[in-house]
């Protein structure tokens with residue numbers, strides 16, 4: 616099993632760093648091959664240039680940093696993203712990684728969603744939030760539903776490329792140190808049993824009516 620971990624935190628001693636290290640440790644322990652893209656440490660440039668986003672991209676002149684990231688993506692069976700929730704989404708460096716690495720012709724195009732070019736790979740977000748609990752998220756709660764907050768990344772980026780999206784691992788960081796250590800054990804457990812993590816059942820394109828893209832009543836999941 617080849618696992619690519621995309622990790623984003625500017626502080627090498629952050630709680631996210633501990634979660635990332637724990638995940639990597641558990642994956643290696645179970646025999647997985649692991650590659651980490653530590654985006655801040657790599658000084659990854661998240662700002663797309665015109666040549667990065669031209670459609671179709673000239674894949675013969677791809678910059679070295681993108682070529683390396685794309686080789687890692689091709690190699691991976693699983694792609695795990697570890698980052699703190701910033702403004703109810705991912706840090707900008709992750710967004711920039713998507714903008715530049717997941718180019719048209721590489722990650723998607725002509726096929727999208729269940730026909731995307733990364734079909735067959737699995738992916739999962741591992742996120743920390745601020746505060747002591749996740750109770751601010753939910754129906755009629757202050758911050759709305761977490762699924763809605765993450766829909767853009769889950770559905771419109773990861774599933775758009777064809778990947779199977781697994782249930783995210785989300786923990787609040789503002790808890791006691793003891794609780795944070797418990798969460799570190801939980802991420803190890805999650806990685807140990809990665810194959811058993813349920814997928815998020817997004818509908819296939821075929822589950823939508825042609826033309827108006829409204830979901831058919833009898834829609835199944837992909």
Ligand SMILES: Cc1cc2nc3c(=O)[nH]c(=O)nc-3n(C[C@H](O)[C@H](O)[C@H](O)COP(=O)(O)OP(=O)(O)OC[C@H]3O[C@@H](n4cnc5c(N)ncnc54)[C@H](O)[C@@H]3O)c2cc1C
Nearest residue numbers: 629630631633699700701702703743744745788792795796
């Ligand atoms: C720009 C910005 C936007 C934000 N937007 C949101 C938002 O929209 N929604 C939201 O919920 N939150 C938001 N936050 C809060 C953010 O999600 C949290 O600050 C972040 O998740 C905490 O993770 P960290 O890795 O940065 O923690 P750190 O600050 O590194 O650590 C948190 C605590 O864990 C301790 N710790 C570190 N390592 C360990 C370890 N191994 N074991 C036990 N304890 C340890 C640290 O000492 C510290 O007390 C935002 C923050 C920023 C900066």
